[in-house]
Amino acid sequence: MTNAEILDQITLYAQLLELHGENPFKIRSYHYAVQHLEKQDIELSKLTALELEKLPNVGKAIAGKIDEARTNGQFHQLTEILAKTPAGIVDMLDIAGLGIKKVQFLWQAGIEDTAMLLQACEENKIAEMKGFGDKTQENIRQSLLFRIKQEGRYHLPEATFCAEQLEKYLHATLPALPLMLVGELRQGYETIASLQFIADLAYRPQVQELLNNAPFLLPEMPQNSLFAWAGKVKELGIAVEVRFVGQARWGSEAFALSASPKHLGATFKQKTLLQMAVSQDFATEEAFYQSLGWGYVPAEMREGTFELELASKNTLPTLLTAKDLKGVLHAHSTYSDGKHSLQQMAEACIAEGFGYLGITDHSKTAMYAGGLSEGRVLQQIAEIDKLNAQYPNFRIFKGIESDILPDGSLDYAEDILKKFDFVIASIHAGFKMTAEKATERLIKAIENPYTTILGHPTGRLLLRREGYPVHMEKVIEACAQNKVAIEINANAWRLDLDWRWVRLALEKGVMLSVNPDSHSKDSLWDMRWGILTGRKGGLTASRTLNTFSTESLTEYFNQKR
């Protein structure tokens, strides 16, 4: 059992205790324990019961629950309290804008699930309840509608994990099986509803047999069509489809299943691309594009927009790949809310073959994340100097993720700001803004001479909350004017800048930076999700800040300052 799974159980238990009116101090100690354990670089499932008890903020009671959870899957106190709580109430705890107190109140009022809650909102009943009001009701309604819209969608890492699991599983028995990921995951969308593959038709009986017996899959009934296997991944529920295709038509089908409707519907000599592809047998997608006299369009780019013209003129760019990246910008350490020390982060980057790390802990306003006071900034800078002296072929850049304050200013005075090599400016609080206000706030931060990179421009959390509304054209224009790069925050919950804006940023001459926003050394390669996002928008290595060599990046930072 992973740390996250164990800690999720403890957090849920604490929420339920609060819902049932337990002592607040007791509840707080569960939250404290989780908060501290999240930052510990240890594997909970590997510690002995005695070692667990010795951890800070963990005593006999919590150690016992962790121990039971990892052996039995769930500790019995959680099982019991869940049995006393309607499932719909537990579900409500996840809705943005609803905390324990409000859920408690709704429960007492007889509203026991989200369907009832939505209906009550539509009937204007929530606004009339004590402690609620028009705005709260509307916020709840919006959260519920957002959830409904996102239902059945998954973040890239979990979808990718399932896809890789399936590939490994089939190849374990059939190493030579031609199998290819197609569909939305291959196209690199920010969230995923289903996994699609094509497999060689000649292997159909064996593959169907294997899939029907896969311990992690649930076949759809009735099953076993002649051309496809359908089902879902048991635990996650994500849909899976494997289509059987002969080698002769492999390219035709791969193409038909790995492009957006607009790309498929684009016309070529009075026919759509889809018609062109399926009316003939193409063994490879390359052969299909060649038959049009076009360059090969990578699956991520097949959106039916700018790529069509570039393909027809054979001027498609060579897209960014993982091996182009020379370093990591935007990472946190134990100075703020990261899990690993500055030195551990640096050494993890060295181990991955990177040439530099731009460390960017939170700034002082981000109290909840242990943001750095001026004193701590100076301390960190001193440590960076010391470490840099130790590493001959590696460089730590002094950075900060500075909060953009409500008025658009940055978080430190000039004497501190000028000590950094670079500054990522991000909004972390005060999301309730009109698009005008948000745009103005961002532009003021972009115009600050110390801002090097604009961090996660909309603040969205995929499948969880919409970002603040932004007039993105204006923000991109301001970045172009002020030579500020824009981050593609590669955390799979963000992927912000959205790929739909990458092209405009490139056209305006804005540099992009694929940033992992790492809070531990294990998440440096979250950058892979950002690479996908960039590729969808046509991002190339030369326009990506962290493909620069250490020397070029130093020069870039110096010029900016």
Next chain:
DNA sequence: GCCGTTTTCGGCCCGACTGTTTTCAGTCG
């Protein structure tokens, strides 16, 4: 429930923001 001790009970208690209120409760990062 955890911690720390003047060692077995008493103290623990973020802070900005929002939307309710009419001085504050609830939420959230």
